[in-house]
Amino acid sequence: MERKSIAIDMDEVLADTFKKILKTANDLFNLSIDKEDVRGNKFWNLLNEEQVVELRKAINAPGFFRDLEVIDSAIPVVKELSEHYDIYIATAAMEVPNSFIDKYNWLKEHFPFLNSSYFIFCGNKKVVNADYLIDDTVKQLDAFTGEGILFKTIFNENLQTNHVQVDNWKEVLEYFNSLRISV
């Protein structure tokens, strides 16, 4: 039987992008916003227009995506999943074109066991041909034609969705282990 494929999103799923965005904003504007203060996507509303422009510029600058922290347990779980599934990395990079090379080098550093011919830098994830997609964006899961799995974050926790939901990488592993047992 052909191996099934799992496509995995990067920002907030493999990489703690928001942690760096928050630190950058706090440093730039001399703020002390805590992650817990911005549950439910209120973060950008805390900034004024000029700050939004300046922060977007910082995010677009070469290098921003190169030194992000890896989300807890992502590496060992993806490694274990890669023994049973083809792993694709599907990241919406087209909105931040300067991030391409950083994201590629970041993946090569932290996930050297992955096959880069299965990296997909895209926009809308309806273009991704895989059996599963693990993503924190409900809109992307809705567009995807396979089975979507919502990776919970402080931003999507209150959204209504019928997709399977997981709180962390341990739960991702448990979910796929349960599928393999039930087959």
Add this chain to the structure above:
Amino acid sequence: MERKSIAIDMDEVLADTFKKILKTANDLFNLSIDKEDVRGNKFWNLLNEEQVVELRKAINAPGFFRDLEVIDSAIPVVKELSEHYDIYIATAAMEVPNSFIDKYNWLKEHFPFLNSSYFIFCGNKKVVNADYLIDDTVKQLDAFTGEGILFKTIFNENLQTNHVQVDNWKEVLEYFNSLRISV
């Protein structure tokens, strides 16, 4: 009825990448190889090992993919197709990671009417979820799960394949027009 989607390869299909590779090789090594001399993929065999390394380095350098010529009639035909189909651009960029930003900017310059959320920078095109793929690489068409269309070049003209074949962009348009008439 939902619009069907056509994924289109970049190198040798939208962009005359080999023309620049040949010019770069001729300039670097003081050669005068003509495109007609290298039919059937003999080009790289004409170079010695050191030349291959040096040429690959030149291709990998930032900027190489930014000023490629557009293949004849690609722009008007893709524009016309975009009125009836969702157009995805699917390019195998993972082997030349420095090309990402150049390819993005090149597409934005020459195909400004395309939706960049449908650009796909990938490796193996089995990951692309589209109805059609226009590509000059038989291996990619074989991996693709939709209907493949071979864009003929001097390199693939002698390969055996069961895919639909087109010689140029006018034939691409004729092919898709014939499909729409026959529906």
